[in-house]
Amino acid sequence: MSDENAPVFLDRLEVYQEMDHPLSHYFINSSHNTYLTGRQFGGKSSVEIYRQVLLTGCRCVELDCWDGKGEDQEPIITHGKAMCTDVLFKDVIQGIKETAFLTSEYPVILSFENHCTKHQQYKLARYCEDIFGDLLLKQPLEDFPMEPGCPLPSPNDLKGKILIKNRRLKPEVEKKQLEDFRKHMEAGEPSVSTNLFEDENEDETNTAELLNEAHPERIHGCLITEEENREEEVLLRHRKAEEENVADELAVIQSYTYVAATTNIHPYLSNIINYAQAVKFTGFDEAEEKNIHHNMSSFNESVGLGYLRTNAIEFVNYNKRQMSRIYPKGGRVDSSNYMPQIFWNAGCQMVSLNFQTPDLAMQLNQGKFEYNGSCGFLLKPDFMRRPDRMFDPFSETPVDGVIAATCSVQVISGQFLSDKKIGTYVEVDMYGLPTDTIRKEFRTRMVMNNGLNPVYNAEAFVFRKVILPDLAVLRVAVYDDNNKLIGQRILPLDGLQSGYRHISLRNEYNKPLPLATVFCNIILKTYVPDGFGAIVDALSDPKKFLSICEKRTDQMRAMGIETSDIADVPSDVWKGNKKRKTNQAGMMMKPQKDSDRPRENMPISSKEDSSVLTPQLTIDDLKQTKTFLKLIKKQQKEVNALKKKHAKAQHALRSSHSAQLDKTVAQHEKEKHTLEKQLHKNTSRKVSESSSLEMSRDIEQQMKTAVMNHKSKVKDMASAQASECSEMLRWHSAEEQTVVEQHLLQQCEQLHKLLMLEQEQQTHQLTLLHERQSKEMRTNQAKTSMESSKAISQDKSIKNKAERERRVRELNSTNTRKFLTERKRLAMKQTKECEQLQAAQREQLERLEKHNEELSNSCYAKSQCQGQNEAVCGDMREDEPLTGQTHMSLQ
Numbered sequence: 053m054s055d056e057n058a059p060v061f062l063d064r065l066e067v068y069q070e071m072d073h074p075l076s077h078y079f080i081n082s083s084h085n086t087y088l089t090g091r092q093f094g095g096k097s098s099v100e101i102y103r104q105v106l107l108t109g110c111r112c113v114e115l116d117c118w119d120g121k122g123e124d125q126e127p128i129i130t131h132g133k134a135m136c137t138d139v140l141f142k143d144v145i146q147g148i149k150e151t152a153f154l155t156s157e158y159p160v161i162l163s164f165e166n167h168c169t170k171h172q173q174y175k176l177a178r179y180c181e182d183i184f185g186d187l188l189l190k191q192p193l194e195d196f197p198m199e200p201g202c203p204l205p206s207p208n209d210l211k212g213k214i215l216i217k218n219r220r221l222k223p224e225v226e227k228k229q230l231e232d233f234r235k236h237m238e239a240g241e242p243s244v245s246t247n248l249f250e251d252e253n254e255d256e257t258n259t260a261e262l263l264n265e266a267h268p269e270r271i272h273g274c275l276i277t278e279e280e281n282r283e284e285e286v287l288l289r290h291r292k293a294e295e296e297n298v299a300d301e302l303a304v305i306q307s308y309t310y311v312a313a314t315t316n317i318h319p320y321l322s323n324i325i326n327y328a329q330a331v332k333f334t335g336f337d338e339a340e341e342k343n344i345h346h347n348m349s350s351f352n353e354s355v356g357l358g359y360l361r362t363n364a365i366e367f368v369n370y371n372k373r374q375m376s377r378i379y380p381k382g383g384r385v386d387s388s389n390y391m392p393q394i395f396w397n398a399g400c401q402m403v404s405l406n407f408q409t410p411d412l413a414m415q416l417n418q419g420k421f422e423y424n425g426s427c428g429f430l431l432k433p434d435f436m437r438r439p440d441r442m443f444d445p446f447s448e449t450p451v452d453g454v455i456a457a458t459c460s461v462q463v464i465s466g467q468f469l470s471d472k473k474i475g476t477y478v479e480v481d482m483y484g485l486p487t488d489t490i491r492k493e494f495r496t497r498m499v500m501n502n503g504l505n506p507v508y509n510a511e512a513f514v515f516r517k518v519i520l521p522d523l524a525v526l527r528v529a530v531y532d533d534n535n536k537l538i539g540q541r542i543l544p545l546d547g548l549q550s551g552y553r554h555i556s557l558r559n560e561y562n563k564p565l566p567l568a569t570v571f572c573n574i575i576l577k578t579y580v581p582d583g584f585g586a587i588v589d590a591l592s593d594p595k596k597f598l599s600i601c602e603k604r605t606d607q608m609r610a611m612g613i614e615t616s617d618i619a620d621v622p623s624d625v626w627k628g629n630k631k632r633k634t635n636q637a638g639m640m641m642k643p644q645k646d647s648d649r650p651r652e653n654m655p656i657s658s659k660e661d662s663s664v665l666t667p668q669l670t671i672d673d674l675k676q677t678k679t680f681l682k683l684i685k686k687q688q689k690e691v692n693a694l695k696k697k698h699a700k701a702q703h704a705l706r707s708s709h710s711a712q713l714d715k716t717v718a719q720h721e722k723e724k725h726t727l728e729k730q731l732h733k734n735t736s737r738k739v740s741e742s743s744s745l746e747m748s749r750d751i752e753q754q755m756k757t758a759v760m761n762h763k764s765k766v767k768d769m770a771s772a773q774a775s776e777c778s779e780m781l782r783w784h785s786a787e788e789q790t791v792v793e794q795h796l797l798q799q800c801e802q803l804h805k806l807l808m809l810e811q812e813q814q815t816h817q818l819t820l821l822h823e824r825q826s827k828e829m830r831t832n833q834a835k836t837s838m839e840s841s842k843a844i845s846q847d848k849s850i851k852n853k854a855e856r857e858r859r860v861r862e863l864n865s866t867n868t869r870k871f872l873t874e875r876k877r878l879a880m881k882q883t884k885e886c887e888q889l890q891a892a893q894r895e896q897l898e899r900l901e902k903h904n905e906e907l908s909n910s911c912y913a914k915s916q917c918q919g920q921n922e923a924v925c926g927d928m929r930e931d932e933p934l935t936g937q938t939h940m941s942l943q
Contacts, residue, residue, distance in 0.1 A: 057553060057554055058549070058553070059541075059543055059548060059549060059553040059554075059555045059572075059574070060423070060543055060544065060547040060548060060549060061547050061549060064423045064424070064544070064547040065422075065423065065425065066424075066425050067424055067425035067427055068424060068425075069424050069429075069430065069431040070431060071158070071206060071207045071208045071427075071429065071431075072206045072208050072209075073206055073431060073437065074203040074204040074205065074206060074345070075159075075204040075205065075206065075207065075210075075327065075375060075401070076203075076204055076345065076371065076372065076373060076374055076375050076401060077372075077431060077432055077437045078207065078401060078429040078430060078431055078432065079396060079401060079403070079420075079421075079429070079430040079432060080111050080112055080161070080375075080401045080402050080428060080429060081108075081109055081110045081111050081112070081417070081421040081428040081429075082110065082111070082112035082113075082161075082163075082377065082401075082402035082403060082404040082405070083105050083110050083112065083113050083114060083404060083405065083406075083407045084114055084379045084380055084404035084405060084406055084407075085114055085116065085131060085387075085406065086101060086102055086105055086110075086113040086114050086115070086407065087099075087101065087102070087114075087115070087116070087129045087130070087131075087139060087144065088101075088131060088136065088387065088406070088408060089101055089408050090387065090408060091385060091386055091387055092131060092134060092136075092384065092385045092386070092387055093131075093134045093135060093136070093385050094134070094135045094136065095131065095134075095136045095137075095387070096136070096137050097129060097130055097131070097136055097137045097138055097139045098139065099139050099143045099144050099146075099147045100147070101407070101408065102144055102147045102148055102151070103147050103150065103151040104407075105407050106148065106151040106152055106154070106155065106160070107151055107154060107155050108155070108407075108418065108426070108562075109155050109156055109421055109422075109426040109427065109428045110407065110428060111156065111158060111159065111160055111161060111427075111428035111429065112160070112161040112162075112163060112217075112377075112402050112404065113148070113160070113161075113162060113163065114163045114165065114404065115129050115141070115144060115162055115163065115164055115165065116129055116130060116131060116132060116165045116167070117129060117141060117164055117165065117166050117167060117168050117172075117176055118130055118132050118138070118167045118168060119167070119168050119169055119172045120140075120172070125171075125172070126140050126141065126142065126175070127140075127141040127142075127168055127172045127175055127176055127179075128140055128141060129141055129144050132167055141175075141176060141179060142179045142183065145179050145180060145183045145184065146183055148160070148162070148214070149183055149184055149187065152187070152214060153212055155426055155427075155428075156425070156426065156427040156428050156429075157211050157212055157427075158207040158208075158210070158211060158427050158428060158429055159189075159207060159210035159211070159212075159213045159214065159215055160213075160214045160215070161214075161215045161216075161217055161328055161402075162180075162214060162215070162216050162217065163217045163328075163377065163402075163404075164176075164216060164217060164218040165313050166218055166219070166313050166314055166317070166321075167313055167314060168314070169314075170316065170317075170318040173317065173318035173320075173321045174318050174320050174321065176321055177318065177320045177321040177323075177324055178320075180214075180216065180324065181324070184214055187212060187213060187214050188213070188214050188216075188324065189210065189213040189214065189215050189326060189327075190323070190324045190326075191326065192326045192327065193205055193209060195209070196209070196327075198326060198327070198329075198346050200342060200343045200344050201343050201345075202345060203345055204327055204345050204346060204375070205327065207427075207429050210327075215326065215327055215328045216324060216325055216328065217325075217328035217329075217330055217348070217377075218317070218321065218322075218325050218328075218329075218330055219313070219315060219317050219322075219325075219329075219330050219331075220317065220322045220325040220329050220330075221317050221319060221322040225319075226319050226322045226323060229319035230319040230320065230322075230323055233319055233320060326346065327346045328346070328348055328375070329346050329347050329348065330348060330349070330350065331347045331348070331349055332349065333349035333350075333351065336363055336366040336367070336369070336370050337366075339370055339373075339374065340369070340370070340373075343373070344374075345373055345374055346374075347374055348374055348375040348376060348377065349374075349376055349377070350376070350377040350378075350379060351376060351377070351378055351379075352378070352379055352380070352381045352382070353378060353379070353380055353381050353390045353395075354381050356378045356395060356398075356400070357394070360394065360395075360398055360445070364398065364444060364445050364446055365442060365443070365444055367398045367399075367400075367445075368398050368399050368436060368443050368444075368445060369439070369442075371398060371399035371400055371401065371436070372399065372436065372437055372438075372439060373439075375401045375402065376400045376401060376402065377400075377401075377402035377404060378392075378395045378400050378402065378403045378404060379404045380404075380405070380406060384406070386409075387406040387408055387409045388406070388409055388411060389405045389406055389409055389411050389413035389414055390405075390413060391412075391413050391416075392405060392413055392416060392417055393416060393483045393484065393489070393523075393525075394445075394486075396420075396523065397445035397484075397485055397486075397523060398445045399432055399436045399445075403417070405417050410560035410561045411560075415527075415540060415542060415558075415560060415562060416483060416525065416527070416542060418542070418561070418562035419525065419527075419541070419542020419543075419558070419562060420525060420542060420544065422542070422562065423544055423547065433454075433520075433522040433523065434453075435451055435452075435453065435454070445485065445486075446485070446486055446487075447485065447487070447519070447520075448487040448519070448861075448862075448865050449519065449865065449869070450519045450520075451519065451520060454519070454520060454521075454522065455521075455578055455579070456517055456518060456519045456520075456521075456578070456579035457518045457521045457545065457576060457577070457578060457579055458514070458515065458516055458517065458518070458575075458576070458577050458578070458579045458580075459482070459514075459515040459518060459526065459545060459548070459574070459575070459576055460512045460513070460514045460515070460573075460574070460575040460576075461480050461494075461512065461513045461515075461526070461528075461572055461573070461574055461575075462510065462511070462512040462513070462572060462573040462574075462575075463478045463480065463496050463508045463510045463513070463528075463570060463571075463572050464507070464508060464509060464510075464552075464571045464572060464573060465505065465506060465507045465508060465509075465570075465571045466478065466505065466506045466508070466530060466568075466569070466570050466571070467504075467505055467554070467567065467568070467569045467570075467571065468504060468505075468566075468567035468568050468569070469503045469504070469506065469530055469538055469539065469557075469568055470503030470504070470532070470538060471503065471504070472503050473501040473502065473503060474501070474503045474532045474533055475498045475499060475500040475501065475502075475532060475533030476498070476499055476502070476503055476506050476530055476531065476532055476533070476538065477495055477496050477497065477498045477499070477508075477530075477531055478495065478496045478508060478510075478528065478529070478530050478531075478570060479492065479494065479495045479527075479528075479529045479530075479531065480494045480495070480513045480526070480527070480528055480529075481493075481494070481526075481527045481529070482515050482518065482524060482525075482526055482527075482545075483524065483525050483527065484518065484520055484521075484523045484524030484525065484545075485519060485520050485523060485524075487519060488515075488517075488518045488519060488520060488523075488524050490515060490854070490858075493852055493854045493855065494513035496508040496510040497510065498533060500533070503532075503538075511851075512573070512575070516579070516859075516862075517579050517862060518545060518579070519579075521545045521546050522545075522546050524544075524545040524546075525542050525543060525544050525545060526542070526543045526544075526545055526548065527540060527541070527542055527543075528540065528541050528543070528555055528557075528570055528572070529541075530557065530568075530570065537560055538557075538568070539557030539558060539559060539565045539568050540557060540558060540559075540560070541555050541556070541557050541558055541570075542558075542562075543555070545576075548574060548576060549574065549576075550574050550575055550576045551573070551574060552571070552572070552573050552574075553571075553572055553573075553574055554569040554570070554571050555569060555570045555571075555572055556568070556569050557569065557570065581866070605618070669807075669810055669896060671803065671899065671900060671903050674803050674806050674807060674810070674900075675803070677806055679802065679806060680799070680802055680803065680806060683798060683799065683802050684799070687795040687798070687799075690791065690795070691788070691791060691792075691795070694787065694788060694791055695788070698784040698787075698788070701780065701784070702777070702780060702781075702784075705776065705777060705780055706777075709773040709776075709777075712769060712773075713766070713769060713770075713773075716762070716765060716766060716769060717766075720758065720759075720762040720766075723758050723762075724755060724758060724759070727751055727754055727755045727758065728755070730751055731748060731751040731752070731755070734747045734748060734751065789915045792911060792915075793911060793915075796907055796908065796911050799907075800904040800907065800908075803900055803903075803904070804897075804900060804904075807896060807897065807900055811893045811896070811897075814889060814893070815889065815893075818885065818886065818889055822882045822885075825878060825882070826875075826878065829874060829875065829878055833867070833871045833874070836867065837864070837867050837871075840863050840867065841860055841863065841864075844856060844859050844860055844863060845860075847859075
């Protein structure tokens, strides 16, 4: 087939990614127990497999280093205490040197599991120096010091370099021991120098936690002492794996005890460890606090899964900064592999697998690292590198900034699958995030007795929603009628090409099969949620509606209708298309109604409800209430009673004054009558004329004096009475003013009380309204969810149970987000309504207080004015001339 028909973009087969990011930002092709060619127990070790693994693009290989047993005491590579054969360490190093950079020029990491004594460790370091030479990175680069907070160098910075992953001594201890070691070497005491620190125990050596570093061969996990190691070694040395039967082998496996790597490191070996410094993992928080990028930890698959279950986001953040290595658990004695995708989702760089086992996990690994030029490094997505982005590897919703995709694969036929007449079928799987992974659901029918050119013509296998295409891979696998794999191909979704494609197949070792292909129709497009297809279509072709309008305008013009006669009206074409699309979809019709009208879940407010939200309560309304009118009526009665009392008192006072005045007048009349009678008597006497005149003058004088005294007395009495009346009027006015003020205060208090009661009732009504709205929303949401689930369960286009469950799960997730948004929107709306009501109530209260204050001021001013008027009137009463009865009395 031509290159143009390739299923992936051809540039993906070259190094197309940026290689200038820190090492921790890449997935690294890694091998576990690289030396083994088969099982973990009784397996054969080989140097050749290192060459083969490196030639496939692997960039991290493992070396289990042990003391040699022969006379030469050469360090060996073997699976300790597992009855595996061994190879010489120096032969492995030579093989690595020969093939390390033939396939890829980017760095190789040697993961040491060091069980050697210090004498043998010195040999390890010297072999690495002598054989690798300049290829070995012995000292950190100048631009990337090994300090907290400093990032790791990039693959480009480490081109053609070999790094060693091993424990390292503390800097001060290493420096001291290295100086002592070199002094002894210069003094010509190699035997002393190599064993000088054999029995030294540093702080790390005494740390029990460091002895518990996980390892895939650990089955029972108990550590043993050096003496016990030697005893077991003697017992197992004379056994041969090929002479044991199955029972003996199981017994040996059960009795196997893991020996942890040594922590007593030779300073010479420690000195060549740099950017892959193995440390015991003590927690994500402590690692973040230390912020040492060149520290890396190893996890077996079980421990890694445990951290993923409890600290998934923290694990992703840890891998943004530091490297981590995952390896198979100890129970995989048959060298089987775990699924690596779950750890790639968490950003783990070195997901180590048993390369000797071509199972599904290994196929995914080889297929994934086939791209980017098979250089062994794949750049992680942006959100898994940037510290300001948060990513949950178990997310079921699209990641911010990443567009979800829809992938459709229709398997049409196969070519040259087999030269035998066998039945074949094709499986199409997707691997990625847990929500994107779909396995063993999509397979074609079995085509019998045709391995040459079977025709499947299967329905399109649709992966509706791939939320993270950057991490997803598509697997196309062909099986025979015995379910044996014929060929397979791993295709990254982010590099997949649409159209009709012939997909060339690989065998289980990811080697190309001659001529074997599968003919497929691949469709890739952006994921569009149900109900938004019409909008997306309109956005993708904005001229479509315009062209329809122009066509209809021309047709109207042909019928004699002028363009000027056509009014511009809003277009409902999207709604119509949306409705038609919804009807065609069928299964999502009812849910879409609810989703298209999110406000339906929110109850429509009635006039009563709107009055609660915008209360029009005025002071006049409060004054018209029954309670206030009753108070006014009661106060009026009190005022009337007080006025009646005052009128009665004033009448009594006037009567008293009249009686006093009458009494005074009567007394004056009596005196006057007596004098007149005496004057008349004196006139009638026969006395001398002179005496009579003199007596008359005396009597007249007495009468004048009596009249004057009477006038003065009446005037004084009138003045006293006027003063007394004025005082009574002042007292009555003051009493009336006091009562009026008390009544005004009562009215103000009653208005305030009524307003508070009314506002409390308004608040209660609003609370009830909000509760009713929330209840109606929950009811509508539950109804929507049930109808949506029912529509999915009745959709006949969904063929299998897994797809139906996935649709229901996706629908529930969508509904949950939508319902939460609606509830949040309703809560915000209700909060705003409460704030508006409170503001309106505060305004009402301010108006009432202002009104009460104005009444009080008006009442006070009125009382002052009335007091002044009464004072003036009182003065005028005292100064005014006598009138009425008083004037008559004076006469």
